[in-house]
Amino acid sequence: MDSIQSEVVIIGSGFGAGAPALRLAQAGFQVLVLEKGTEIVPSRDFQQTQDPKYLLRYIKSIRGDNVNFTYAEGLGGGSGFYESVSFRAPTIAFEQMSPTGFRLWPAGVMRASMDPHYETAERMMHVSQIGKDEIPKTGLAFSLLMKRLGYSVDRAPYAVRGCTGLAFCVAGCTAGAKVTVQETYLDPARHAGAQILTDTEAIDIAPLRDVESNDHTLRNIRSMPFRYVVRCRDVRTGEVRTIMAKILILGGGTVGTAKLLLNSHRWLPKLSLHVGKNIAVNGTVKTLGILPEGFIEGDMFTGRSHPGVISYEFLSSRGITLSTAKPLPVDAVSYANIVLAGDTRPHPWWGAPKVELMKLYRRRALVLYALGLTTPTAELHRARSGDVQPRFSLDPQFRDYYKSTCDLLHSIFVRNGAQVVVIKIIDGQGSEYPDLHITTAHMIGSCRMADNVKQGVVDVTGEVFNYPGMYITDGAAIPSSLAVNPYLTILANAERVAEFLANWYTRGAARIVREQMEPRLQVRGGVHGSR
């Protein structure tokens, strides 16, 4: 079996992995990035197509009874396929409490302390607020709906440069307008000496030695022993190799990181019981309506897919943000059966009624969706095969949230004279789910940050409880719903942890000034806190 050694090994290459890869390479550490997906050259590989064969090459999903989790696999992770909208999480997101009364975010992490890292992430991703003259028609239609009811609407910030409105954002931007982690973090990391292996899937992790004893005092990476071994498989050839790391960083995403740790449990018996648990679905609620005759038209098939706007009108009162979206036809027809409310024809979800509705879709359909501060209750369960399946309990609290939010969104349509479209989510074979079914790409928290091992999987510095030298820097570590798209928070947190790691670990040359470390050490409750 082939074996490789690297001072720092990072699993994944998306929003959670790019920052540690770059910062640690820039700090002079030997960095190796392992990515399960394939190398992506946007100009060569991205296509403007709705062909599932292309889309499913990069967009993966796992299905449970009540929930689907969607994520991307490929170099750069979700950054190739996201909608580029770039929000900081609201202050109240960081103030959420668990049902048992503790603060979900660990001590010291709040919006104010995250702002410098948000600023770094925004600068790296070239984020700017969309101009009033750039808002796509569908965004303006949403804005007018809200304006007529006296509700506020703000222009959203994006990681986009020179958008020409191709509308295939979530298939990968063929114009290169969307800023990606590849461009901003991975390419510079390579330039700073990092190596990246694609088509390499991490199978499991084991410690190389007893890592519990004095490892918290190990900071000089030159003298530090190798502490973890990652068993990997080349997904093209099946060849298995082992990779030894002194510092191991897990950045494979909410699903990938949890799956890896769940599959490593027999070698990592002291992992928190919270691995795979406490996943937030970000309160996703989606509705559809048909704008009334005489209203300004939207356009589902031109312009950026996140059409420029967001409303914080209900953030304080209900913990939700509202926006709109522009699903292209493959998503419109494969996600749900859609029927005009009150259509009593015998088969309204196919035949003539469906064609009539689809003819209205481009210019008269409008999606209203909410993201909210819902309690993190979803989980990932490991099957014997090693795959994971999501589970989401539709408890009364979530059902109440879903109904009241749906009612609000429908009322916005109705009060504007728009027609509500009934959405019945369907499975991959066209059958309607009997109960609520949530599909989200915003799942976070499967290995959440916390103040202690009884509440989470990693501490405030991202270090896995009981396993010094192993860190989680992706969405798995984010402990709560955010009520906004999560990528910027994931990236900012990764920058925060990467900054800490680049200063904490040394190559034995410069003396670290303790005062510089003091705030972080205080947050950790001393050198490594009480556990």
Added chain:
Amino acid sequence: MLRAFVVTVIPGANEDQSDLVRMYHDTYYPFYPYTGYLVYDLAKRSRALMGTEAFDCLDAGQRTAVVEAALSGDDTTARLYRGAMLMAQVSFFAGVYNPDHGCALIDFPGKNNGFSREVLTYPDAWKYLGREVTTDGNPP
């Protein structure tokens, strides 16, 4: 037979469109092994309801009745038909085999080189924008 099925599910689709039923024969999709059974059931059901196996020779109303009967049938048959209808809709509306042209019936242009400002937005956007509560679009 399959072409007649698709234009029953999607009235207005061009029965002569070259790729109309290509998805049913595409081995990439899990429906592929069941295509033959779909055709067999359409013929059998047409005979039972309309006196002829030639589903493709029935008029639109008759074809619709045959499909409705299948959807109201046993779970396995209903699931087969729902799957087949999903395949038809995805393939047709998304222009899966025709990315350069999309789907003319719903004015989906497909692949493009970008659009002019006049297509993308309205010149008097300010009329539609309401009250903002932030300075940079981020929540408080």
